[in-house]
Amino acid sequence: MKTLTKYELQNLAIIYDISYHETLLILAHILNVEYTYLFFEKSYNLSEDDYKTLNLFLSRRNKGEPISKIFEKKEFYGFNFKTTKDTLDPRPETELLIDLFKKYHLNSSQNLQILDLGSGTGCIGITLLKLFPNALCCFADISAKALSITRENSKMHQVLDRSEFIRSDWFENIDKKFDAIISNPPYVATSYELDRETLYDPEAALFAGSDGMEAYRNILPNASNYLKLDGLLLLEIGYNQAEKIKQISSDLSLLHMERDLAGIRRACVFRSL
Numbered sequence: 001m002k003t004l005t006k007y008e009l010q011n012l013a014i015i016y017d018i019s020y021h022e023t024l025l026i027l028a029h030i031l032n033v034e035y036t037y038l039f040f041e042k043s044y045n046l047s048e049d050d051y052k053t054l055n056l057f058l059s060r061r062n063k064g065e066p067i068s069k070i071f072e073k074k075e076f077y078g079f080n081f082k083t084t085k086d087t088l089d090p091r092p093e094t095e096l097l098i099d100l101f102k103k104y105h106l107n108s109s110q111n112l113q114i115l116d117l118g119s120g121t122g123c124i125g126i127t128l129l130k131l132f133p134n135a136l137c138c139f140a141d142i143s144a145k146a147l148s149i150t151r152e153n154s155k156m157h158q159v160l161d162r163s164e165f166i167r168s169d170w171f172e173n174i175d176k177k178f179d180a181i182i183s184n185p186p187y188v189a190t191s192y193e194l195d196r197e198t199l200y201d202p203e204a205a206l207f208a209g210s211d212g213m214e215a216y217r218n219i220l221p222n223a224s225n226y227l228k229l230d231g232l233l234l235l236e237i238g239y240n241q242a243e244k245i246k247q248i249s250s251d252l253s254l255l256h257m258e259r260d261l262a263g264i265r266r267a268c269v270f271r272s273l
């Protein structure tokens, strides 16, 4: 057992060049206690293993790894999701897709059939399954490793019995029609320089060709084959893609583009005819 004083912890924060706030957050995670509890303590009791883990996590954070990847968890729409090096960390802007879905299916008690295309952690589809207790969701991803995290999260959130998992290159292995297809596909141009933290997300979750539009060029022209009549396609888009997406040919009609809090058109809703 090792006793670490607040002063020693502050020194560790300085050595690893990390804010004291994040250092406390990491210690709280390791000790499995509330951050606020540690905040008011003057010293902390750690096992030798805890102390080693603390130094390991601080050094990973010092190299730029996001806290979410170190803890292997990230909150999305008030739910916690496991995230690893094989999955994109859920982003707050993607919560807009959930709000949009709710707007179009408000009070829906039907057995909605949803396709979460490019599921990653499964944060979109699993959140919808939590919010719509009669819905069913098919999760598809090209990455087997990502899909296994989707499954873990589905189990953790107790929606496994309403989940199906398909490894698929977009629609390649999908053979039915849905009430809604919802997707946050990769949309970063390959030339774009990523910030230090985003480098920890898998490349396949980020990049979509030289203009960032490759995934949309696959999804949009094909989606009508996988939607029931009046079915909806909800897509997240990048900050400069609202006009470009209108140029992609599709049998769907564009109903609406939703802006995020920064005023950027961030999500589109299409309807099948």
Ligand SMILES: C[S@@+](CC[C@H](N)C(=O)[O-])C[C@H]1O[C@@H](n2cnc3c(N)ncnc32)[C@H](O)[C@@H]1O
Binding pocket: 087, 088, 089, 090, 091, 094, 117, 118, 119, 120, 121, 122, 123, 124, 140, 141, 142, 143, 146, 168, 169, 170, 183, 184, 185, 186, 187, 204, 205, 206
């Ligand atoms: C931007 S991430 C979104 C993950 C998750 N839905 C979210 O919103 O946090 C895109 C996901 O699409 C998957 N993906 C990339 N190319 C794909 C393809 N050709 N077919 C199916 N999924 C693909 C990636 O593996 C990744 O999980």
